[in-house]
Amino acid sequence: MNNLWQKLTITAEKKILEIISADIIQVSNGIIDTDSSHIHFIENKDLEFIKKKLNKYNYFHFKFQFEEQKRENWHLAWKENFTKININNKLNIIPDWDNSEYHQKTIKIKPGMAFGTGHHETTYLILEQLVEKILPNMSVLDLGCGSGILSIAAKKLGAGNVTAVELDTECKENFNENLFLNNFKNEVSTHYMDVLKWDDYNYDIILANINKSIIKKLIVLLSEKPVSKVFLTGLLIDDKSEVISLIEENNFNIECIKSKGEWLLIIIDKSFDYE
Structure with a gap:
């Protein structure tokens, strides 16, 4: 198994976050939910699928970014939230x-x-x-x-x-x-x-x-x-x-x-x- 995955951070209004996250949750390995952002952990193999999903919502006002991360950092990320x-x-x-x-x-x-x-x-x-x-x-x-x-x-x-x-x-x-x-x-x-x-x-x-x-x-x-x-x-x-x-x-x-x-x-x- 690849020891790296993609940390996807989506920033938007709450309702927009919920709609987008509902659409990609099937391939998300977990979600950190804050008032202004959702952070998903995505397998590299699902990256193109996720990008297509995000592009589908180009009529919404939201921002997103991908960041490569080691898998073992997951548990540490949660301690902040x-x-x-x-x-x-x-x-x-x-x-x-x-x-x-x-x-x-x-x-x-x-x-x-x-x-x-x-x-x-x-x-x-x-x-x-x-x-x-x-x-x-x-x-x-x-x-x-x-x-x-x-x-x-x-x-x-x-x-x-x-x-x-x-x-x-x-x-x-x-x-x-x-x-x-x-x-x-x-x-x-x-x-x-x-x-x-x-x-x-x-x-x-x-x-x-x-x-x-x-x-x-x-x-x-x-x-x-x-x-x-x-x-x-x-x-x-x-x-x-x-x-x-x-x-x-x-x-x-x-x-x-x-x-x-x-x-x-x-x-x-x-x-x-x-x-």
Whole structure:
């Protein structure tokens, strides 16, 4: 593996940042989100793809620059930006170098190549609902698990069987590190494969923090499955009408819709009549 990658810094208004980042997140190995910029870490092989994506938005007012960086600098870069996150006064997310004592349940995360530290709105939206809706020993399926933060949160909040599915094997080391940091080694069943090829949906809660394209295919895929609650995010507010139409076409019930910044979370379920 090449020991270098591209650090891409995009500077713009918040809404523009969210739109562009949503379009390139599929090939981003992680994102640092500040008020005025998004920093992505990009493989050299994806550089031309990213440039084409950025050029597509030439009608927006934004700036970007690429900087070659050693991979091992990732964790150090996060130390400048990672602060504690508190979810509903019930759950804390802290970096692995924070050794403070907290009264609430606490998750330690080592920032790595995997997406998911709790700072991004989509992760926060799911965590905010998860702390309120999960019950002891519930089963949870985490699709597109990234760093494992949602799987770990589910375990911290009392879930029983937790299964995580992720296509990108680059996430594996970081996922395992985070499981170890939180004393959940070997307690989450992990599978590295296309989430759309996963075929067991017999879980109390399904989490899907992925991009809109995959979310749309997942809605259709789940339409004939006896699923319980499905948390869908990775969606922009601008996607709302399109995604809701697809949800309704596939006979799901919408339990709630939440938003944070430019991002959207939709929780759906399906009632089956077996008579």
